[in-house]
Amino acid sequence: MNLDARIPDGPIQEKWDRRKFELKLVNPANKRKYKVLVVGSGLAGAAAAASMAELGYQVECFCYQDSPRRAHSIAAQGGINAAKNYRNDGDSVWRLFYDTVKGGDFRAREANVYRLAQCSVNIIDQAVAQGVPFARDYSGLLDNRSFGGAQVSRTFYARGQTGQQLLLGAYAALSRQIHAGQVKMFNRTEMLDLVVVDGHAKGIVVRDMVSGEVRAHAGDAVVLATGGYGNVFYLSTNAKGCNVTAAWRAHKRGAGFANPCYTQIHPTCIPVSGDHQSKLTLMSESLRNDGRVWVPKKPKDTRPPNQIPEDERDYYLERKYPSFGNLAPRDIASRAAKEACDKGLGIGETGLGVYLDFRDAIARLGKEAIKARYGNLFHMYSKITAEDPYSQPMRIYPAVHYTMGGLWVDYDLQSTIPGLFVAGEANFSDHGANRLGASALMQGLCDGYFVVPATIAGYLAGQKPGGVDGKHPAFRASIKEIEDRVKQLLSIQGGRTVDEFHKALGKIMWDKCGMARNEQGLNEALREIPALREEFWRDVKVLGDGMTLNQSLEKAGRVADFLEFGELLCRDALERRESCGGHFREEWQDDGEARRDDEHFAHVAVWEYQGDVKDAVRHQEELQFENVQLAVRSYK
C-alpha cells in the first residue's frame, strides 16, 4: 500500500501555495467534459459540489436524506474557528496550527493542519459573502467566543446553530448550481459500492431508496464526504442515519482506513434516560464559556444541587487544570467526568452524570445575557429533561460524538485509490487523536471549498474524460452483488430486529472500546463482534421487499457494515499500545493522564483490507514533526 503523503517541499507556510502552483490545471473549456461524483451533502460535500460546479465541472451529488439541507453538519452548535485575530488577543495562523496539532495529541500531519489554519480565515469571508448571519456586536462587527483547548477567542458563531447556518450557506451555493444545471442532485439515494476500474475510482453504485432500483453512476473522479462512524456505538450524538457504509465499501475496494480507534467522546451531552433511548443530544462546548462543571465532594449525595453548599462542591476541572479550567479539551474533560463517576461522585439516578452550572454566570451577567448566548440550547435541554437550566444546573455526561479516524488521504485529500478523494469527517487528516471544539466545521468547509476543488484538477488533468461508462462489466458485477445482498437480507426472516443487533453491537463497543480501553476488554470484543455478526446473518428479521421504500432494509445494510467495521476499530485500538487523545488505554497512564509513546507510535495506522476484517494488514505512515516540538500535552 503506497502511503506517500506527497507533502510539498519548502517551509510550511509556503507548502499550499507551492502545491497549487505545481498542480496541473484543466483548461476552462475542458472542465465541462469531466464528471465528478460527490457523495454526501454536508459541509464538505455541498461545498465541494458547489465549488467544482462553479469551476465548470459536471457534478452529480448524492445524499440519503430527502434534501441535501438535512446532512448532519446542520446539527453542529457552537461555532467555527478562524485565525482572524479580530480580538487582538494574540491569535495567528501559527497559533491555530499549533493549538490544533497539540489538541490532537501530536498525531496529525503538520502540513495538512497548517493549510487548515491558513484557509480558516477565507472560510469566514466566504460565509459572510453568502449571507450567513453570524453573531455580531453592537458595532456591527463579528463576535467571537472561546472554545476548549485554546486561550484566545477565535470561534465565530450563529447563536447555538452555527452548523445549521454554515450548511444552509453551502446548500444555497449548491442549489444555485443545481438551478444552473451544473449539478444533478440525487436525494434519497444511498451509495452502496465504489467501482474501481484498472486501479482508478470510476464510479459508484447506488440504491434509490424510494424505488429500490440499484444503479450505476460513472464519473471521472469520486469525492466521498460521507461523515463519521460514531453510530457504530449505537448511541451517539450523530443523526440516526449516519453510517460507515460508503467509507467501508471504499475500504473493501482498496482504500486504506486510518486510525479507526480515534473516536471522540464529547464531555457535555444529556445523560441516557432509559433503554428506549435512540440517540444522545449534545450540549455545546460553548456552554463551558460560562458554565462551571462540578460534582458533590461526598459520594452518593442525593440533595438537590442548589442545596449543596459551595465548600461541598468539587469544581474538578478548575482544580485539576487551573490554566484552562472548564475549557479543558474534550478528551480530558470526558475522562475527568468518568473518573468522578467511577469514584461514586456521579449525580442523578444512574450516578452517570455531573453538573454544568450557570448560577454564577447568571448572577454576574443576568438571565437575559445568558439567554441571548445559549437560548436555543437551554430550550433544547428543558424539552428533553423537563428541567429548567436557568434555575438548576444541567446534568451532563460524555457521549460518542465525532470520529477523527477515517479513510487515509494524502496532502491532496486523495485516498490510496487514485481518483477517490475524501473530505470532511470521512477522512482522517487534520485532528490527530482528538479534535478541538469548533474545528469540524472549519475542516469540512476548508476541504470542500478550497482543497478538493483545487487538487482534483491535478488528478483529472491526467485522465481522459468519460473513459469508463456505466455499462462497464465492473459496474454490472457490483450491481449484481448489491442486489444479491438485498435478497439475502430479506430472505433470512429470523427472530431479531435490526435495532436489537445494533444495540448489542453498541453495548460491546461502549463497554470495551469506549472512554477507556484495555487489552483484555478489546480481546473480548474481538471475539464477541464476529459472533454477533454471524448471528446477524442467521437471525435478522427484515420485512417487506427491496423494490419499495424500506427503512428496515436500509438500516440492515448499514448495521451489517458496522458489524464488520467495529471489529477493525477494536483491532486498531488493541494494536495502538499507548494512550493519546480520545484513545485511552488503561495500561498507559500517569494517574489518569494519557501517556503517549512517541518512540513507537508517532505514526498513522492504515489498514488494508484482505478479504476479511481479521486478515486486514496494518501499515504505518510515520509522522514528521519539523515545526512543532513533541511534548507532553499539558493543560494544567
Add this chain to the structure above:
Amino acid sequence: MKVTLHIWRQSQPSDRHAQSARDFQRDGRMVRYELDDVSPDMSFLEMLDVLNEHLIKKGEEPVAFDHDCREGICGACGVVINGVAHGPEKGTTTCQLHMRSFRDGAEIYVEPWRAKAFPVVRDLIVDRSAFDRVVQNGAYVSVNTGAPQDANATPVPKADADKAFDAATCIGCGACVAACKNASAMLFVGAKVSHFVHLPQGRVEREERARNLVTAMDEEGFGNCTNQYECEAVCPKEIPVRVIADMNREFLRAKVREE
C-alpha cells in the same frame, strides 16, 4: 403509560397529478394500534420506534416516517398529531416532543403532512422536494467560492443581523404548509426573502429574488395566504409572520420597479 394510536398507513405513493383526493390518497387509511409499554421520558419518535419493534416481531411492516438528527434541527421529521403539525407543544419538532406531554390512556391520531405539493411517499413520509426547487430559484447570494472581501469590511447593524437570523433559523420541515388550510408556503418562502433582505450581501439581488421565489412557489402548487397565522403557531422555530409581510413588500417593490 398506555396509549392508543391511530396511524395513517399508505403503501402506494400519491400521484402528484391526481385529480381527486381519493386518487391522491391511494390505499391510505388510519390503522389502530395499542401500546402499553410507553415511558413518559420517551420522545414521540422513540415511542414509534417501540411500536415498530413490536410490529416487526409480529411480522407486520413497520410504520415509515422521516427522521434523522432527532434534536430538532435537521427538519426531517414532522407528522400531524391530533390535528396539529408537530403536536401539542409550542416551538417543538416532533422529535423533541416527549410522551410526558400526553396523559396515560391517551388516544393519539398521527397523520402525514397533507398538501397537494407534498405527495405521500409511504405512510407518514411525504415528498418535500418542492421546497428545494423553490430555493433553487433564488434563495441565495450569487457569489462563487473565491476570495471575497474581509468578513468585517462591511459592518452589519446587530439589529439587522438578528432579524436575518430570526428568519434564517427555518429548518424547512414543512409544518407551516401542513397547518395552513390553503397549504401555503408563504412562511417558508417569506423566511428566505426576509433572511437575505436584512443583510447588505443579500440586497443586491432583492428584486429578482422576490419575483423568482414567488413565481416558483406558485408553480409548485402551494396556496395563498389568508392571514390566519396557523403557520406561525406551529412553526417549531417560531418564525414570525412578519416575514410574510417582508415577502409581500419585496414582491410589490420588485413589481413597481419593474414597471
